Amino acid sequence: MKAPNCYSPAQWVALLGLCFFVVCFAQADDAASNGPERVVWNKSPIVIPLVVGEERLVHFPDSVSIGLPQTLTPLLRTQSINGTVYLLARQSFEPSRVMVRSETDGPMYVLDISAAPDEAEGRSLPDVQILLETPQNTGAAESKYGTRSRSWGYAALTRYAAQQLYAPTRLIPRQSGVAAMPVNGKPVDLVYGAKVEAVPVAAWKVGLQYVTAVKLTNRTQTAVVLDPRELRGSWLAATFQHNRLLPAGNEADTTAVYLVSDRPFDVAL
Structure with missing residues (x-):
């Protein structure tokens, strides 16, 4: 005896449509799971x-x-x-x-x-x-240096200078908008008291600001505690790599200070 047809043509169309939807959904779900x-x-x-x-x-x-x-x-x-x-x-x-x-x-x-x-x-x-991250609340009107100049605070400038001196070359970030500035490499009268020799070793300009790395060497036989208030010049920020120098001849008799200014080093000094 022939089995009766349980579905009408309209029901068959609906069933096929449902199957097609399920297959497409499964493929889409699989593609999503394989996404990054x-x-x-x-x-x-x-x-x-x-x-x-x-x-x-x-x-x-x-x-x-x-x-x-x-x-x-x-x-x-x-x-x-x-x-x-x-x-x-x-x-x-x-x-x-x-x-x-x-x-x-x-x-x-x-x-x-x-x-x-x-x-x-x-x-x-x-x-x-x-x-x-997408930057939020950026102003419609920006200066020539825009958001990038605002991101270069004193800490960022100091960190950049320290990386240039101490970090392995392969780990030094490459930054656009940074210009190396010439330095004379001769001792300057930076620290009051004549106990510490100061020699500028490198300088950079970012926007309207400058950061200069200066090597400090103790020339006495006693330890010296460094104090930013004892620096000559007009500086926006002064950060010592180490704030204490051992007597001359010790491995720790030398350090660096990073000076941020709104003018070239020799002018700010």
């Missing part, structure tokens, strides 16, 4: 877990270079190409801090990278896309 993991850089370390033997991509807003600790070199392969860092763990390792420097005028990123075996044998980890 988006993380906004807010100065907090970004956690990047890896699976041993599986390459994971991290996308940055611009070209970057990665400073890999020596202890990670045999454990982790890294390549940086056009703003994308390719990470491949050769074996497991605990979370390790890795610095990533923008090749333009972007920030220095901090990553906490770890690697473990793929015990779950699940899906591959998605790419990571790092985004920058």
Whole structure:
């Protein structure tokens, strides 16, 4: 006996439409799960877990270079190409801090990278896309230097100068709008009392401000405590790398002071 047809033509059309919707929804959901993991850089370390033997991509807003600790070199392969860092763990390792420097005028990123075996044998980890925070409340009318000049406070200028003197070259951020200024490299009369020799070693100009790095050396046989009130000149800010100098001849008889001014060093002095 022939089985009766349970569905009318209209019901068959509705059923096929429902099936089509379910298939499309499943495909869209699968595509979304395979999309990149988006993380906004807010100065907090970004956690990047890896699976041993599986390459994971991290996308940055611009070209970057990665400073890999020596202890990670045999454990982790890294390549940086056009703003994308390719990470491949050769074996497991605990979370390790890795610095990533923008090749333009972007920030220095901090990553906490770890690697473990793929015990779950699940899906591959998605790419990571790092985004920058969108600046809020920017004024409609800006000066020639705009928002960038306002971001260069005294602390930022001092930090930049200190990085130029002490940080490894591969970790020094490249900043646009910074101009190196000439210095004479001869001793100047900066510190009252003639106990400390001062020699300007480098200077930079950002917008309408200047920052000068000056080497300070104790020339006496007694320790000297440095005080910004004992500096000659007109300075917006003065920051010592160390505020105490040991007697002459000791390894710690020399330090640096970073001077921020609204005019060139020799004029402000």
